[in-house]
Amino acid sequence: MDIVWFGEERSQEVALVGGKAASLSRLAGRYRVPPAFCLTTVAYETWRRTARPAHRQVPPPLPPSLLAALRRAHAELERRSGAEPLQLAVRSSAIDEDGAEASFAGQHETFLNVVGVDAVVEALVRCWTSGRSERALAYRHSKGLDGATIHLAVLVQQLVPADASAVVFSADPVTGRRDHVLIDASFGLGESIVGGAVTPDAYRVDKGTRQVVERSLGSKAVMHVPAPNGTREVPVPRPLRSQPALSDGQCAACAELAVSLEAELGHPVDLECAFHGGDLYLLQCRPITRMPADPKNLRSAAPELDPDHRSDGQSPTPPEA
C-alpha cells in the first residue's frame, strides 16, 4: 500500500493520497488526466519511523523495499506516458488525522520538471522533510495540532509540457451566471496564470453553443517553460503576445470539458488544464467555492433586480434602438 496508481480503487481514498489526488484519480479513467502514482501516507509513516531522534536533522534514506518499488513505478510511468525523457511533477499534500486536507504553510511542496528516478527520490524526501520542518511544526503547534498526527501523501505525475494552459470556470464566479464558461489562458505552463505572472487572455464561452462570445487578449509578457531541474520564466516573443493563446476550437474544448465535469459532479467547477500536441489534459478539478446565486433565478424571484447584462459586453438590445 506504499504506492497506488491513478485509476486504482485505493487511490481514491482521501486518507491515503489526499483530497486533491483522490478526486483527480476518480476522474482519471474517463478524462485525459496525465498518468500518475501516489506515495501514500503509509509510505510516509514507514519512512518516518526509520528516522532516529538523534538524527533529526538528517533526512533518513528510503527503506530499500520502498526504493525498489519506486523504481518499478517510475519505469511503469515511463511506459504509460511514452514520453522521453519523462518530465514529472512531484507534489505533496498533508492530511489531518480525520482525513481532511490540511492547507497551511509548508504543507504543500511542488517540484516541476523532475527528470530521472534519482531526482524523484530527492524531491520525495524534500516533500516529506518539509512536512516536518521547524516552521511547519511551529505552525501546527500554534494551531494546537500535534505534528505526529499529520500525514503526508506525495503525488508523482507526468508533467505535460503545455503549449498553452488554461484555468476554466464552468460558471461565472463573479456574477453567478450559469450559462457562460470563463477561461483564462496563456502560453506555456500554468504557473504563469496561477502565480499571477501574466495578464492572461480571458475568454467567455456560451455554454449552449460553445461559441466564444467575448475575448479579451491579455499582455502575456512571460511564460514558464521546463528548464533543467524546474521551470524558467522567459519572455513571450513580442509579436506573439498579441496572438490568442487558444483558438476558438480550443476554447470550445475547454468549455466541453467544464460542462461535462460540472454535470458529473453536480456543482460548478474550476479546472486547471493544459493543451499539448492538440490534446487537452485535465490537471485539477475543484468545486467553485462561494458561488453567487444565479441571476436568472434572482430575476424570477425579484424581477425588480435587473441583472447587469452589459457586464459581459453583450447588450440584449442595442442602445438607442
Added chain:
Amino acid sequence: MSAPHAAPEVTPTPIATPAHFPIRWGDPMEASLQWIRDRMHFPHTVSPALDLFFEAHNAGFVHAFALYEMPLEGLVLRRINGYAYNAVVPRRLPHDEMMAMGKRAQQNLGTAMMRSAEHWNDDLLPEVKEHLRFWQEADPAAASLDALIEHAHETRRRWRRLWEIHFELMVPSLLAGSLFQETYADLFGAEHAFDAFTLLQGFGNKTTEINVALWRLAQSAGDDVRTVVLDTDPETVANVLRGSEAGRRFLQAFDAYLQTYGRRSETWELQYPSWLEDPTPVWRMLREHLTQPDADPEAELARLAERRETALAEARAQLAGYPRPVVEHFEAMLRAAQNATVLSEDHGFYIDFEGAYHVRQVLLELGRRLAAAGALERADDVMMLTLDEVLASLNDSPALDRRALVDERQRELAVFGAVEEPEMVGARLPGPPPEDPVGRAIGRFFGTPPQPSADADVLKGHAGSPGVVRGVARVVRTLSEAQNVRRGEILVSPMTAPSWTPLFGTVAGVVTDTGGVLSHSAVVAREYGIPAVVGTLRGTAVVRDGQLIEIDGSAGTVRLVDRSGDLA
C-alpha cells in the same frame, strides 16, 4: 452609437530654418510635416529630374499603405533646395479608427510577410520583368517625337507601378526582419539580439551573385589578359585587349557580364551613368579580384551558410520543450526573415536599378531631342529639368528654350551644395514617434540617433555586422572616390548603395553615417562576413582619411586608435 473619440490634438511646431536655407513651401500641408534628411539614399544634392523618381516612390508607398490598411497615408520624399527629405504623412482619422486600422494592418502585414517569397516569385517578379521587357524592346532613339513623348508617358506609368510593387514587397519584408530580431531577443536574451542575423546569412542574393559572376570572370582571365587588365588604365583597357585573340575573347565575356548585370549605377539617382554606359567601375573591381585570387566569394558564402546551420541547430535545441505555438512562431518568423533578407537585395536589382536605368535612357533621349532643337546646351542637361518641363518644351514648336533655366538651377545647386543642410525641416511633431512594430522596423532601416559616447576616442553607431577589425580608414563620399580603397582598409562613407557592394569584397570593414541594422549596408556586410558599424551620423566628419581605426560591428563602435590622421 457612441461618438468616436476625437483624435488627440496634434500641433506641429514649425522648425526655424537657417538663413542660408530658405524654403518655399508649395502647399501649406507640406510645411506641417516633419521632413527628415534622407542621407541614406541621397547623401548629396539631387537633380530636378529625380522628381520623377520621387513621384513613383511616393505613389508606391501610398499603394502599399492602402493595400495593408496601415494607419499612415504615405511616406513621401521630396527635393528641398536640392536635397532629398522624407516625411511620414499620418492618416487624418479619429483615434478609434486609427487603432482599429493599426490592428488590421498588423494582421495584413503578418499574412503578407509569411508568403512574400511566393508572392514575389509567382506574381510580382513576372510583372516586373514584363515592365522591363517593355523598355528592353523599345528603341527611343529611333522613335518619332510623338512616339517618344508617348513612350515617356508610358515610362512614367510603368515606373510608378514598379514602385508600387517595390513597397508592396518591401513593407512586409522590412517588418519581418525587424520582428524576427525582436522574437530572437525575447527568446535568447536581449544581449544576444544581434546573433539573430547569423540565422539569416549565407543564402546569397542578386547582389552577391553579381560579385560571384565577376569573380568567375576574373578567374577566367589568362596570364596575358591578366597583365593587360592590371597594367592598363580602365579607360583604355578595352582598346588594348582588342589587339589580341585572347583579349577579344575576354572582352566578349566582359560584355556578356555587362549585358546581364550592367544596368545599375552608383546610387538611386538618375544622373550617374550605368556600368553599361561607363564600365570603368567594373574594370576596377575586376582588378581587385585579379590581385586577390584566394578571396573566393562563393567559398565565403558557403562558410556563412555553414555557420548559420550550426547556430540554427543550437537555437532549436534551446527551444526544445518550449510551447509549440512559440516554436512555430520562431520557425515562421525565421522563414519570413530569411526570405526578406534575400528579397531586400533581389528586388533592387530589377526595380531600383534596372528600372532607373531604363528611365535614364528615356530622359537622355528626350535631352538629345531638346539639344538638337537648341533648347538645351547638352543632352544630359535634361537632368536639370522635371519631366513636365521637358514635355512642355517638346510640345512647343519651336521647343521652349530651357538653357537659362538650366543655368539658374545649376548655380542654385552649386550654392546649396556648398552649405550644410539642416537635418530636419518643416514642423516638429510633438512627442516621440509611435512605439509600434512598424515604427521600430522603420527605425531599424533608417537608423535611430546613436547613443552619445562617453569616450572622446570612440564614435558610436549601430551594430551592423558582427566582428572586430582594425585598419586604415578610407573616407569615401562617392563611389568614384572609392578607387583609392585598398584591400584590408576600412570603408568610411555616408551610405553604400547596392552597386557599391563589390567593394565589400575588398575592404576589411565598413562604417556608415546612415542606416540601421536592416539597411542595405548592414545586410550586405553580413553577407560578406565583414564587420560593419552603421548609422554613426558623423563617421565621415569625425574619422580622418588614413587614420587607424578599430571597429566593433557587434557593439556598434568605432575607436580612433591613433590620431595621426589628423596631421594628414
